[in-house]
Amino acid sequence: MVSRIIPVEPFDLVIFGGTGDLARRKILPGLYRRFCAGQMPDDARVIGAARGDLSDDDFRDMVGAAIEEFVPKDRRDAKTIKEFISRLHFVTVDAKGTDGWDALAKLVRKDVVQAFYFSVGPSLFGDLATRLHKHKIANAEARLVVEKPFGRDLETAKALNAVLASSFDEGQIYRIDHYLGKETVQNLMAVRFANVLFEPLWNAQYIDHVQITVAETVSVDGRGAYYDKSGAMRDMVQNHLMQLLCLTAMEPPSRFDPDAVRDEKLKVIRALDAVPVENIVRGQYGPGDDVEGYVEHSENPDTKTESFIAMKVDISNWRWKGTPFYLRTGKRLKARMSEIVITFKETPHSIFGEDAGSHANVLTIRLQPDEGMDLRVTIKEPGPGGMRLVDVPLDMTFADALGPEAEDVPDAYERLIMDVIRGNQTLFMRGDEVEAAWAWTDPIIAGWTERGDRPQSYEPGSFGPEDALMLLHRDGRRWREIRK
Ligand code: BG6
Numbered sequence: 001m002v003s004r005i006i007p008v009e010p011f012d013l014v015i016f017g018g019t020g021d022l023a024r025r026k027i028l029p030g031l032y033r034r035f036c037a038g039q040m041p042d043d044a045r046v047i048g049a050a051r052g053d054l055s056d057d058d059f060r061d062m063v064g065a066a067i068e069e070f071v072p073k074d075r076r077d078a079k080t081i082k083e084f085i086s087r088l089h090f091v092t093v094d095a096k097g098t099d100g101w102d103a104l105a106k107l108v109r110k111d112v113v114q115a116f117y118f119s120v121g122p123s124l125f126g127d128l129a130t131r132l133h134k135h136k137i138a139n140a141e142a143r144l145v146v147e148k149p150f151g152r153d154l155e156t157a158k159a160l161n162a163v164l165a166s167s168f169d170e171g172q173i174y175r176i177d178h179y180l181g182k183e184t185v186q187n188l189m190a191v192r193f194a195n196v197l198f199e200p201l202w203n204a205q206y207i208d209h210v211q212i213t214v215a216e217t218v219s220v221d222g223r224g225a226y227y228d229k230s231g232a233m234r235d236m237v238q239n240h241l242m243q244l245l246c247l248t249a250m251e252p253p254s255r256f257d258p259d260a261v262r263d264e265k266l267k268v269i270r271a272l273d274a275v276p277v278e279n280i281v282r283g284q285y286g287p288g289d290d291v292e293g294y295v296e297h298s299e300n301p302d303t304k305t306e307s308f309i310a311m312k313v314d315i316s317n318w319r320w321k322g323t324p325f326y327l328r329t330g331k332r333l334k335a336r337m338s339e340i341v342i343t344f345k346e347t348p349h350s351i352f353g354e355d356a357g358s359h360a361n362v363l364t365i366r367l368q369p370d371e372g373m374d375l376r377v378t379i380k381e382p383g384p385g386g387m388r389l390v391d392v393p394l395d396m397t398f399a400d401a402l403g404p405e406a407e408d409v410p411d412a413y414e415r416l417i418m419d420v421i422r423g424n425q426t427l428f429m430r431g432d433e434v435e436a437a438w439a440w441t442d443p444i445i446a447g448w449t450e451r452g453d454r455p456q457s458y459e460p461g462s463f464g465p466e467d468a469l470m471l472l473h474r475d476g477r478r479w480r481e482i483r484k
Contacts, residue, residue: 008421010043010112014104016095016128017119018048018059022147024066026178027119030414032067033075035084037410039418047107049093049100059090095124101135114142115420122149122156126163133167143420145174148239149230150429153445154438161431170431174420179240180427181412181419184371188247188340189256191365191373198363199252201344204323208360208477211341212244214329214367215482218336219285219460220307224297231305231445232282236329238441242269243429244367245325248340249315258425262433269436273314275444282448282455283308283465285332291460294332306455307331310468312475326472328479332460335484338367343477356389364480371409372397 013031015023034040048059064085067076091107093100108114116132118125125146132138144164151157164173179185192198201207214236220227227235246265253260285307287293294307308330315325344361359378366372374395381390410418419427456465463469463482472478 007039007041008044008113008418010041011115011421012045012047012108012112013115013117013417013421014047014049014108015117015119016049016093016124017117018090019050019052019054019062020119022119023048024062025070026411026413027117027417028063028066029070030411030417032063032071032081032084033410034414034418035087036075036077036080040087043112044087046088047104048088048090049104050090051092051094053092054090056088056090060085060088063088095120095127095131101131101137105135105137108137110139113421113423114139115145115417116142117145117147117417117420119147122151122160125160129164129167138168141172141423142168143172143174143423144168145176145417145420147176149234150175150239150434151438152229152234153442154435157434157438161435165431171425173428173431174416174425175429175431175434176416177239177243177429178412178416179243179367180429181414181416182367182371183409184365184367184373185244185247186427187371187373188244188365189261193252193256203319204321206344207323208343208345209323209475210245210248210325211343211480212241212248212325212327212339213341213480213482214241214244214338215333216329216331216336217333217461219292219297219332220294221292221297224299227307228298228300228303228305232307232309232329232331233441233445237309237311237327238437239429241327241329242437244340245313245327248342249320249325251319256426258428259430261426262430266430266433266436267317268315269433269440271315271317271320272440273316274440275311275313277447277451279312279471280444280448281308281310281465281467281471282306282453283310283330283458283468284455285330285460286457288460291332293457293460304452304454308333308455308458308464308468310464310471312471324475326477326479328464328468330458330464334461334463334482336369337482337484339480340365340367341480352387352389356387359389359391362391370397372401 015027017023031046064081067081089107091100091104093104118128129144151160246268249268250264253264283306284294295301295303310328313325313327342363346358346360350356350358362376364374374393376391376393378389378391381388416427456467458465
C-alpha cells in the first residue's frame with residue numbers, strides 16, 4: 001500500500017480548553033502523530049488557551065506528559081516529542097471576560113489557515129465565537145471546531161446555531177462527531193459507492209434488517225454529572241448511532257463533497273418514523289461482584305437515566321420501507337464492540353429442499369476492534385452426504401488484508417483535525433442535520449420523561465436488559481452476539 005501523506009498549509013490551531021481531558025487524551029496526541037507522519041508544515045503552530053495560568057513551557061511539559069500517557073510506546077520518540085512541543089504556545093484566556101484576548105489577537109497570525117477548536121462545555125461556545133469576532137482575531141476563512149454535545153434538545157441546538165451564525169458562516173463551522181472520522185465508517189461509503197456488488201441489493205427488497213451496535217465496557221464513573229443530564233440517547237444515539245444509520249441508509253450522493261453527502265444524510269433523518277414506546281428498551285447497569293452500579297456513579301440516588309438503549313427504527317422512504325434498523329448501545333456491557341450488521345433476505349426459493357437449511361447472507365462492518373468487514377456466504381458443506389449448506393465468512397480484517405500500514409490508520413480525531421485544516425467539511429455535521437436529529441430525538445425522550453419510565457436494571461458484563469433481546473425475538477430475529 002502506498003502511503004500518501006499530503007502536507008497541509010501552514011496553520012495556527014487554537015485549542016480552547018487546551019488543558020482539558022479531551023485535549024490531553026485525543027487532540028494533542030493526535031496532532032503529535034500527524035507531526036510524526038510529516039503532515040505538519042514547519043510553520044504550523046498549536047496554541048493552547050484556557051483559564052489556567054500557564055507559561056508556554058508549562059503547557060509544553062503538560063503536553064509532553066500527555067503524549068507519554070496516551071501515545072503507545074512504540075510510536076514515541078523523545079527527539080520528535082521535543083520538536084513537536086516546541087511548536088506549542090499557551091495563552092491564558094477568560095472565555096467570559098476580557099482577559100487574554102488581546103494577547104491571543106497578537107499571537108494568532110492572520111495570513112495562515114486559522115482553526116479554533118472549542119474543546120469546552122457548550123455554554124461557552126457563544127462567548128468564544130463572539131469574542132473571536134469582536135477582538136478581530138478570526139479572519140474571514142477561520143474555522144471553528146465545535147465539540148459535542150451540540151445542544152441537549154432542538155431548542156438549545158437552534159440557539160447554539162444562531163449564536164455561532166451571528167459571527168461565522170456555516171461554511172466555517174465544523175461540528176465534530178468523531179464517529180465520522182473512524183476509518184471503517186468512511187469505508188462504509190467506499191464499500192457502498194465504489195463497488196457495484198452491493199448497491200443494487202441495498203434496499204428493502206433484499207435486506208431483511210440492519211443492526212447497529214455500539215457496545216462499551218466502560219462505566220460512567222467520573223462523568224456522572226454529565227451523563228445524568230444526557231443518558232445513552234443524547235450521548236450516543238442522537239449523534240454517533242444516527243450518523244452510522246445515515247451512512248448506511250442514505251442515497252448515493254452525486255459527489256463525495258460536503259453538501260452532497262450532508263443533503264443525503266439529512267433526508268434520511270427526516271424520513272425516520274416516530275418511535276413507539278414498545279420499540280424502545282432502556283436499561284441501567286446495576287451493581288455486580290466488586291463493581292458499582294450506575295446509581296453509585298450518578299449524582300442522583302433516584303436517577304432514571306439510561307446507560308443502555310435499544311430501539312427499532314423504521315425509515316419511511318422507498319428504499320427502506322419494511323426493513324427495520326435495530327440500534328443498540330450501552331455502557332458496562334460484555335465487550336467493547338461496534339459494528340453494523342446487514343442481514344440480507346433468504347433466497348426466494350430453496351432448490352435444495354428444507355433439509356439443506358435456510359441461509360441468509362450477512363455483511364458485518366466492524367468499526368472496532370479489529371476494523372474490517374466480513375461477508376457470510378452460503379456454500380455446500382464439503383464431503384459426501386448430499387447437499388448440505390453451510391455459511392462461511394469472507395473475512396477482510398484490514399490489518400491482514402492491507403498490511404502494517406492499515407494498523408497505523410489515523411485515529412478519528414487526527415483525521416478530522418486535518419480535514420479542518422484542509423477546509424473539508426464532508427465528515428462534519430451541518431447545522432440543519434443536527435437540528436433534524438434533535439427533532440426526531442426530542443419526542444422520544446419527552447415520552448419516557450412524561451411517563452416517568454424507569455430503565456430496567458441489567459447486570460454489568462451482560463448484553464443489556466432481557467427486553468432488548470425480546471425486541472428482536474418478537475420479530476423472529478436475534479441480535480448478533482456481543483463478543484470479545
Ligand atoms: C463519546 C461519548 O462521544 O463517545 C462517550 O460521550 C463514549 O460516552 C465515546 O464512551 C465512545 O467513543 P469510542 O470512540 O471510544 O467508541
